[in-house]
Amino acid sequence: MPTETSRLDQLQKIIVDSLEDDKAERIVALDLAGRASFADRMVIATGLADRQIAAMATHLEDKLHEAGLKRIQMEGASGSDWLLIDAGDIVIHLFKPDAREQYGLERMWSADLDEPVATPESAPPG
Numbered sequence: 001m002p003t004e005t006s007r008l009d010q011l012q013k014i015i016v017d018s019l020e021d022d023k024a025e026r027i028v029a030l031d032l033a034g035r036a037s038f039a040d041r042m043v044i045a046t047g048l049a050d051r052q053i054a055a056m057a058t059h060l061e062d063k064l065h066e067a068g069l070k071r072i073q074m075e076g077a078s079g080s081d082w083l084l085i086d087a088g089d090i091v092i093h094l095f096k097p098d099a100r101e102q103y104g105l106e107r108m109w110s111a112d113l114d115e116p117v118a119t120p121e122s123a124p125p126g
Contacts, residue, residue, distance in 0.1 A: 011067060011090055012041055018063050019045045022056045024094070030109050041090040042109060046100050053094045057083050060092060 012029055019027050024045035033040045047053035061072050064087055076083035081099035085092040093105060 008041055008089055011064070011069070011087065012043065014063050014067050015043050015060060015087075015090065015092060018059050019043070019056060022047075022052065022059055024052075024056055025097075026100070028106055030106075032109065035109070039086075039089055039091040042093070042105070043090065044093045044095070044100070044105055046095050046097055048097070053083055053096070056094055057085060060085055060087075 016027055016029060024047055027043065027045045030042040030044070031040070032042055036042075045056070047056055057074060061074070064072055069087055071088065073086040074083065075086075076094075081096045082103070083094040085094070095103070
């Protein structure tokens, strides 16, 4: 099990780093182990425009392929308010701000119990 967890940690880091590089906002990583049957981790992030969300998805797909994941599925098209990337044990949701608030996945999956990923926008000053 430790090998599986470290692999998930590695993939989650690749995902979060890629999203940070693409200036995603409000990146949250949730541990779903024991709470969901479809995945062990979930990463949620916000993009401000269609083009930004499409670029984030493309970069994630490329980086996950480089990390050895061959079966990555995407749902939601260009111009959509929500794009889902299924990377097996990790699911990534890319939202526009209004859609993220509407669907409230953090509330649904008890994000308040998990640690948000510190980003430059959310880091305390100083």
